[in-house]
Amino acid sequence: MLNVALPKGRLGDKVYRLFKAAGYDCAAMEQDDRRLVLTDEKGEMSYLLVKPSDVAIYVEHGAADVGVVGKDVLLEGGSDVYELLDLGFGKCRMAEAAPVGFREDRQRPLRVATKYPAIARRFYAAQSREIEIIKLNGSIELAPLLGLSDVIVDIVETGTTLRQNNLEVTREILPISARFIANKAAMKFKEPAISQLLSRIRTQLSQKEERP
Ligand code: PRP
Numbered sequence: 063m064l065n066v067a068l069p070k071g072r073l074g075d076k077v078y079r080l081f082k083a084a085g086y087d088c089a090a091m092e093q094d095d096r097r098l099v100l101t102d103e104k105g106e107m108s109y110l111l112v113k114p115s116d117v118a119i120y121v122e123h124g125a126a127d128v129g130v131v132g133k134d135v136l137l138e139g140g141s142d143v144y145e146l147l148d149l150g151f152g153k154c155r156m157a158e159a160a161p162v163g164f165r166e167d168r169q170r171p172l173r174v175a176t177k178y179p180a181i182a183r184r185f186y187a188a189q190s191r192e193i194e195i196i197k198l199n200g201s202i203e204l205a206p207l208l209g210l211s212d213v214i215v216d217i218v219e220t221g222t223t224l225r226q227n228n229l230e231v232t233r234e235i236l237p238i239s240a241r242f243i244a245n246k247a248a249m250k251f252k253e254p255a256i257s258q259l260l261s262r263i264r265t266q267l268s269q270k271e272e273r274p
Pocket of ligand 1: 199200201202203216217218219220221222223224
């Protein structure tokens with residue numbers, strides 16, 4: 063049996079549809095209930111529904127053998143796992159954004175509000191730009207509007223949140239997409255099952271690309 067950590071929410075729904083198409087369906091996943099561990103009838107897969115930012119933690123510690131997680135979460139958490147495949151969906155980008163017309167004062171540290179302090183620190187360190195981090199947990203776009211920060215470092219998907227709050231991208235940081243990850247020990251002990259899952263997923267993804 064493979065234990066699979068799936069992020070609860072939109073990304074997880076998409077991943078489950080991919081797994082189902084690859085032959086790993088699980089009737090319990092299609093019922094609307096509050097269970098967090100769902101096992102298929104063949105006893106092949108156990109799906110664990112976890113908070114997106116916790117997927118890599120479950121996989122790193124072996125509570126799950128494999129999982130799917132955004133590259134943003136993976137980089138921020140620095141988890142010690144194998145990243146085996148870029149699934150090519152869940153695409154967005156990590157960017158710096160500021161109020162439209164913002165002029166940066168390079169004489170003083172830049173105040174950066176973000177949910178991603180590790181990614182932000184690495185990015186600005188590489189540019190030798192001194193910063194002050196203001197760690198928030200959501201609604202990051204509010205911070206520069208209220209003068210809590212100069213800029214934000216956050217995920218931009220459609221750009222709607224920025225536009226509607228009169229902010230604009232000022233620096234591109236990284237492209238993001240969903241990644242298939244595996245626990246290092248599981249790669250030794252459950253290698254056949256993981257390789258089979260991976261190869262079926264690859265087949266599904268390539269079929270999708272071929273479709274018009
Ligand atoms: C994310 C992100 C942005 C928004 C970007 O927030 O932090 O706020 O989505 O998407 P867009 O470019 O399509 O508008 P989320 O919805 O996860 O909520 P949060 O603000 O509580 O983090």
